[in-house]
Amino acid sequence: MEAYDFIKKAIIQGDYKSGKRLTEESLAKELKLSRTPIREAIKRLESERLITPLKRGVIVRKFTREDIKQIYDLRALLEGYAAAQGAIERNDENLQKMKEANDNFRKILKETNAKDSEQIKEIMNVNNNFHQGVLEASQNEHLRFHISNVTVLPLVFRSFYWYNQQQLNRSLELHETMYSAIYSKDRERAKTAMLEHIYQGRDHVLKHIEENDLFEEEEKK
Amino acid sequence: MEAYDFIKKAIIQGDYKSGKRLTEESLAKELKLSRTPIREAIKRLESERLITPLKRGVIVRKFTREDIKQIYDLRALLEGYAAAQGAIERNDENLQKMKEANDNFRKILKETNAKDSEQIKEIMNVNNNFHQGVLEASQNEHLRFHISNVTVLPLVFRSFYWYNQQQLNRSLELHETMYSAIYSKDRERAKTAMLEHIYQGRDHVLKHIEENDLFEEEEKK
């Protein structure tokens, strides 16, 4: 369990890069554990598809452009639905959580113009809290589970590092639109804002990896 | 791997019933394996949420009415989207597969009025093939993965056992509507038919378990 959390975090944060080979023994040595708990962690990560099985051992999963597009489409579908449902089902606690996240978001953007890594972590955090709030508002545990599997990808996680100030402001704006829509039980407006927010993220990520040529192309035959 | 398949199948088919305690040793004895491969299987099933971890060991997951509703809502969302996308992205191979499934479906319904368990298995099979075809047509691997995790639940799997002839006919009808909609690239009609098909399934399952009082209620405090 400890091993699972450690490896998962390392993958999401990009410490273990795409394509990196993970062998049980080296992980065991690094985490000072035997191979047994490592094996369990690997099996779980495999079924979450964060790692790819080879004929022999596993590597950290590689994502193609096509993957990114598909994943964001899926995310838009799921989170759009969550926003729409949330607008109907939300309770006071949910509203509270969303509001708090947005207040903090605004505070962070106001206080500092410096884009240091501390600020980015805080932004990732409030962004996460807000989405969490929307999800909880939807009152659908299963929806929540599937979204969390879609959101956890390294590229999604790291995307905030490449946002500029204007994009961050737009994000906050959309969060606040969502909040007010969910508050006033406006399904459609909540959904629309969520979709724009997510597509903003998608375009941003795609552009970033295009510009930086971040994809090692898959092997050509 | 072998252990994983075996246990998963047993759960889906209902051989291991909801709430059944699974201990590593007894499974090891039953499958004539050591505990190690059993452990891996259990970890995977846990992350697919087919089993629930206890403080000590695991049990086959119990589903509540609320679970069923949420799962079907999710399935409608995902498969509805798959149908809509499929109507745009489908290729000849996809169409072929869907058509074949439906032809077989019709044949099965025509040939036999007897509702024996052999027929039911065949129907589950063609139904599965058709949905598979729609999924493939959507050309979204990630969508496919998530749907497969939603569809695999015991109650969903077994639902065909309780369909009557009229409901089966209606299912086929909807399949054929979907096929023709996807063939002629009619997004909306494809989606609508899929939604009706899935909600038909949901209402059916809910009614069945209501009538047969299939839920042991969760413990009351």
Place this chain on the structure above:
DNA sequence: AGTTGATTGTTTGTATACAAAGTGATACGA
């Protein structure tokens, strides 16, 4: 009688040893 504590047995967590299977390198022959 009811509550608490100790004891015993069961089940999981972790480590390790050994077998099996894949990978790579080298040497030999065509």
Place this chain on the structure above:
DNA sequence: TCGTATCACTTTGTATACAAACAATCAACT
């Protein structure tokens, strides 16, 4: 030089042993 066979090495798969955590039972004390 190229291909192939063999051998050594690495890495995973499985079994098993032991330790730790938990559960259940029973007894003793209030």
